[in-house]
Amino acid sequence: MLKPTVGPIVGHTTFQHARLFLRGAPVTNAWVFAGLRYRRTGDPNWSKGFFAELTTDRDMSAVIALHDLASDTEYEYQAGWFNTGNTRPALETLDPLKLQWPRETYRFRTASSKACTPRSYIVGSCRYLRMTLGLPSAPAKGDRIFAAIKRLADTSSSAISALVMTGDQVYVDDMNVVAPDRDYPDILAKYRAAFSQPHIRALMASLPTYMILDDHEIEDNWPANAGGNDNSLYRNAMAAYEIYQASHGPAGEQPDDQPPHYWYQFAQGDIEWFVMDTRTRRNLSADDRRIIDADQEQAVLKWLIHSPARVKMLVTGVMLFPDSKGNDSDTWKAFPEQRLRILESIRLHKIRNVLIISGDVHGSLTSRLRHTADPDFEVQTIVSSPFCNSAWLPFAKSSSFILDQPLAKTAAGDYYLEWTSEVISQDNFAHLTVHTEHIRVEYRDPDGDLLYSVNLPLHPPPQTLPLVV
Incomplete structure (x- = not known):
């Protein structure tokens, strides 16, 4: 064998x-x-x-x-x-x-079913492994950070429960101008190269790994940049995605006779994750703009409202907030009505301890969303990106984002943002540890050294009043 x-x-x-x-x-x-x-x-x-x-x-x-x-x-x-x-x-x-x-x-x-016990996760996105003529260029650079994650997983006092990769695990379009990969064999070869590097291979052989795609698994800013000849590109890219990313996750358990969807849920004790697909079910029409389709939106809202989980991690490949200052049509900023429906559902149903987990922007940060007329409302975001940047792409900085004006305005009041961390503008990953009263977020560099840490508060579940007879 x-x-x-x-x-x-x-x-x-x-x-x-x-x-x-x-x-x-x-x-x-x-x-x-x-x-x-x-x-x-x-x-x-x-x-x-x-x-x-x-x-x-x-x-x-x-x-x-x-x-x-x-x-x-x-x-x-x-x-x-x-x-x-x-x-x-x-x-x-x-x-x-x-x-x-x-x-x-x-x-x-295997997972533990115990509630209110510390659980740790590794979160990250955007792993650039440039391919030239079918071979990775300087592959050690793109693989180095996974050696640090493996060392942390082997030595952490709180066992790491999972690796959650929130998008751009491969760059199908990394040489898009010079020699774009569009054919199925070339895309498959890219996956084989990306996932067979020694450090990521050792890590994923021991740590449960969850993945969701973003645009570079297909093409930059997909589907806004899709052209008339891109149907075959999409079919090829998604066939490869289903084999190498979706198959070993919860989405791979769907019956073969049903059309696949790539969003999924998983739970560990009293912590639950909903991993959204914000890329393949977009509707860009002016009269019904959606970043996720109607069925997925209903599933998200049902989970948020009815799940008894103490902590709810909602994963989105592109950031829910804060918005960037640029003319960004690729993120939730361009789908404000759907974003507001989700936020209003969280606020009106008084859902606590919702964490938005994302990547994409080549910068890492935490921030908090509040509401001017509802002091109990709070949603926090944890952004982790990139595992490995390209020399051709810039890092995000604090000046890249809008925090001096409301995210959204409603008749009941305004949603406004606050920084809860610095912005990390270098290759990094996030180590999250969920405690009873807070989540500790540690951003670490490709050697595993600590760059920045912050404790994000968690709220106790609402007290159940005694029944009066």
Whole structure:
């Protein structure tokens, strides 16, 4: 059995369930399979083997789902791929073959169901890995920060529960002027290069990883910049996205006979995440402008209003607030009616502890949204970007954003903004630790050194009044 060519990637992981992605390679005139086995760390015996056939329509990759795991438990596993020549055996006949498993062993931990316990997350976006003639240029630069994240994950006093990547994990359009990637094989090659660099590979093999796309998975400022010949680009880019990013996440659990959507939810104890797709379901018509489609908006509002979670993390690839000073038609600034509907729902339903998580702007910051007539209203944002910038792209600065005028005005009052951090204008990632009374946000550089930290307050849940009979 051979080592995976991409992966393994630990994806969506719950208290009893985990999804693991890996890729092999095509072999001429042969049937190819992926295999995985696991055990609790310290146990002497491995599980039976779990297998999946690898085919070219999934770029020789598969996701193997493990079930009936124990909560808050560390597991170790081995994974690889092999071929059976011109014979296509049934999957159930592969385990008795006594395969020679790869020597490398990986580890992951299932989630804990405990409430009000500290949980940590890594958040980031925008990982530029320039490709020239099909090869990454200076790949160590784009991979360096993931070595620091792996060291932090291995040594943090509060176990890190997940890596949340909020967009631009690949730049399909990184050489858009010189040699744009539009063909399916070229886009697949970009994903293979991006996810097989040594440090990100080691990190994703052990830490549950959640992803959502932004524009550069397709084309800069998609779909506003889409041209008449871009339909094939979109199909190719989304087919690759489904294989390498959506498949191992909650979106990959959708039935095959239903049209896919890329937004999803996941929960860990009393912390819940709603990861929006703010890129592929936009409506740019003047009479009904939407950055997310109607079904997704209703799902977001239902989750915000009815979820009992103590802390709600709402992920958006582009920033909900603050707005940039430029003529920006690509963010929520250009969809003010839909943004206001979400904010008004949070305010009128008195929903507490909503955190907006985003990236995109090549700068990191935290800020707080308040309301002039409603002192109890507060929504905070945590922005983390970029993992690795391009020398061609600027970093955001505090002067890039509008904070001296209301974000929105209503008959009931104005929504206004306050800084709660500096703006970090360099490559970085965010380490979030959710405590009972606050969320600690630490921005760290590509070596893992602390750049800036802030504690964002959390509010206790409203007290339930005793029933008077």
